[in-house]
Amino acid sequence: MTPALEIRGLRKTYKNGFEALKGIDLEVAPGSFFALLGPNGAGKSTTIGIITSLINKTAGEVRVFGHDLDRDQQAVKRSIGLVPQEFNFNNFEPIGEIVVNQAGYYGITRHEAWRRAEHYLRELGLWEKRKDMARTLSGGMKRRLMIARALVHEPRLLILDEPTAGVDIELRRSMWEFLRRINTDGRSIILTTHYLEEAESLCRNIAIIDDGQIIENTTMKQLLAKLETETMVLDLSEPVLQLPQDTEIPIRQIDELTLEADIQRGQHLNDLFRTLDQAGLKVQSMRNKANRLEELFLRMTRNEPEPSHLTPGAEGAAEQPENPQ
Amino acid sequence: MSARHLHDYWVAFRTIVTKEVLRFARIWVQTILPPVITTALYFIIFGGLIGERIGEMDGFRYMDFIVPGLIMLAVITNSYSNVVSSFFGSKFQRHIEEMLVSPIPNSVIILGFVFGGVARGLSVGVAVLLVSLFFSPLSIHNAGVMLVVVLLTSILFALAGLINGVFARTFDDIAIVPTFVLTPLTYLGGVFYSVSLLPEFWQGVSMLNPILYMVDGFRYGSLGASDFPIAVSFAVIGLFIAVLYTAALVLLKRGIGIRS
Ligand SMILES: Nc1ncnc2c1ncn2[C@@H]1O[C@H](COP(=O)(O)OP(=O)(O)O)[C@@H](O)[C@H]1O
Ligand SMILES: [Mg+2]
Numbered sequence: 001m002t003p004a005l006e007i008r009g010l011r012k013t014y015k016n017g018f019e020a021l022k023g024i025d026l027e028v029a030p031g032s033f034f035a036l037l038g039p040n041g042a043g044k045s046t047t048i049g050i051i052t053s054l055i056n057k058t059a060g061e062v063r064v065f066g067h068d069l070d071r072d073q074q075a076v077k078r079s080i081g082l083v084p085q086e087f088n089f090n091n092f093e094p095i096g097e098i099v100v101n102q103a104g105y106y107g108i109t110r111h112e113a114w115r116r117a118e119h120y121l122r123e124l125g126l127w128e129k130r131k132d133m134a135r136t137l138s139g140g141m142k143r144r145l146m147i148a149r150a151l152v153h154e155p156r157l158l159i160l161d162e163p164t165a166g167v168d169i170e171l172r173r174s175m176w177e178f179l180r181r182i183n184t185d186g187r188s189i190i191l192t193t194h195y196l197e198e199a200e201s202l203c204r205n206i207a208i209i210d211d212g213q214i215i216e217n218t219t220m221k222q223l224l225a226k227l228e229t230e231t232m233v234l235d236l237s238e239p240v241l242q243l244p245q246d247t248e249i250p251i252r253q254i255d256e257l258t259l260e261a262d263i264q265r266g267q268h269l270n271d272l273f274r275t276l277d278q279a280g281l282k283v284q285s286m287r288n289k290a291n292r293l294e295e296l297f298l299r300m301t302r303n304e305p306e307p308s309h310l311t312p313g314a315e316g317a318a319e320q321p322e323n324p325q
Numbered sequence: 326m327s328a329r330h331l332h333d334y335w336v337a338f339r340t341i342v343t344k345e346v347l348r349f350a351r352i353w354v355q356t357i358l359p360p361v362i363t364t365a366l367y368f369i370i371f372g373g374l375i376g377e378r379i380g381e382m383d384g385f386r387y388m389d390f391i392v393p394g395l396i397m398l399a400v401i402t403n404s405y406s407n408v409v410s411s412f413f414g415s416k417f418q419r420h421i422e423e424m425l426v427s428p429i430p431n432s433v434i435i436l437g438f439v440f441g442g443v444a445r446g447l448s449v450g451v452a453v454l455l456v457s458l459f460f461s462p463l464s465i466h467n468a469g470v471m472l473v474v475v476l477l478t479s480i481l482f483a484l485a486g487l488i489n490g491v492f493a494r495t496f497d498d499i500a501i502v503p504t505f506v507l508t509p510l511t512y513l514g515g516v517f518y519s520v521s522l523l524p525e526f527w528q529g530v531s532m533l534n535p536i537l538y539m540v541d542g543f544r545y546g547s548l549g550a551s552d553f554p555i556a557v558s559f560a561v562i563g564l565f566i567a568v569l570y571t572a573a574l575v576l577l578k579r580g581i582g583i584r585s
Pocket of ligand 1: 018047
């Protein structure tokens with residue numbers, strides 16, 4: 001199947017000489033929910049800007065559903081809806097008109113444009129405000145306005161650049177719900193984020209970008225499985241009397257009621273519990289010490305030489321426990 | 326270009342023009358009213374008070390002589406400033422990106438902004454004309470010439486405003502050209518006097534001023550009197566439009582000031 005997005009050898013050097021993209025390759029399957037994850041300044045917005053014709057590339061190829069950006073820019077533009085990182089609408093224009101005008105730029109006549117605007121503004125809870133000026137909206141509403149505007153020409157690929165920045169938790173969840181729904185309806189979605197939790201809870205596929213380079217491009221599941229060690233925090237219901245010695249899974253005592261255990265890939269939680277059982281320790285609850293993705297991410301972007309973690313498709317990955325929470 | 330494309334571009338063009346018209350109509354107190362008040366003052370002071378003492382100009386009552394020039398002055402400045410502020414504003418608030426991500430050709434973006442400016446220029450022009458009726462009877466020598474000259478002039482200065490907007494980086498940049506170039510050129514372009522009054526040397530200098538030909542052409546359409554043949558006016562205006570349009574197209578294509 002033709003990829004929703006295909007990028008080859010993409011480079012960007014800004015006018016001041018700064019090299020923001022150092023030759024990235026990326027492929028996003030149609031229908032996927034894809035995360036481009038990376039710290040601030042990694043080059044996420046630059047990449048999105050090039051795909052959406054807002055930034056000129058220095059070198060490389062971009063194809064969207066098979067349409068080449070250099071040869072058929074119009075077809076590329078029609079296939080994409082963009083929700084940019086920064087608000088970019090006219091603050092002094094009514095919300096309804098912002099959406100309807102955007103449709104007009106794609107050749108959609110006014111009557112049909114209003115029909116679609118109503119549909120998306122209702123879904124995003126903004127229809128009642130259609131006559132208000134955009135500047136009167138809260139941050140979360142402005143973000144949703146940009147989502148409605150991005151969808152009004154029914155693009156096959158929706159790109160969101162840091163969509164939940166400045167959106168409070170509750171609204172964030174409902175926005176995620178909405179995005180999941182339109183993804184299930186068949187729209188491909190790419191979002192950039194530096195919130196790891198966001199990528200983990202939404203996206204099935206992920207690429208990690210750092211310093212203008214893609215350092216990982218895989219499924220979320222495989223990525224998580226690549227972590228060799230997971231640290232579990234065990235809360236005990238009774239104080240520790242004696243710690244089991246020389247166990248296969250290393251156990252450390254943190255305080256009277258807390259232990260930590262490092263579980264390697266290929267080891268089983270069952271073994272840990274058997275050991276604890278034999279030592280007469282009662283576990284009340286258990287959790288991951290850190291967000292694994294976060295740990296992985298930090299490790300990767302610190303450029304630590306740990307090639308074995310990074311080799312894709314390592315066998316035995318499937319035995320790694322899924323998120324036990 | 327297929328029929329589908331033509332349809333889409335036509336819709337996009339109408340969208341931009343409508344948006345531009347709504348923009349200046351919403352803030353009419355800033356956009357329509359001031360030029361009307363200013364011109365009314367010109368009529369009272371120059372036409373009424375001082376004009377009585379000047380007597381005739383080119384064989385017309387001074388008041389009647391300045392009406393076409395003042396209409397042109399209003400059309401020129403308003404066509405220009407509408408586009409320069411709107412285009413710069415759309416860069417400043419970044420909503421120019423709404424157009425840049427969509428499949429509108431640059432030519433349609435240019436035409437949309439330009440005809441938005443023309444709509445403002447002509448609206449103010451008509452308002453000034455209505456005000457002038459209190460001071461001077463409407464005289465039409467050749468309505469066709471009047472209309473075409475005013476329309477082309479408006480297009481020309483809307484294009485110039487667009488180019489200014491492309492280069493502008495600050496709010497100061499959008500005021501410099503109108504203040505230091507446009508207004509002086511218009512005042513020296515025969516709005517208030519006939520160039521035939523000037524010494525020969527200054528007549529020669531004035532002939533380098535394109536606005537002179539526009540005011541003169543419009544005055545011909547209205548009063549039937551002019552300093553130059555009407556064909557010269559059309560040629561000058563046409564040439565400037567062609568050059569400015571091409572420049573605007575090149576600037577947008579290169580993404581000057583709008584794409585990094
Ligand atoms: N117009 C520009 N000129 C020069 N450098 C830029 C420009 N825009 C972005 N950069 C630099 O390029 C790098 C990548 O920026 P960006 O793509 O916005 O990162 P991200 O979206 O991942 O935070 C940053 O170091 C940023 O400072
Ligand atoms: Mg960014």
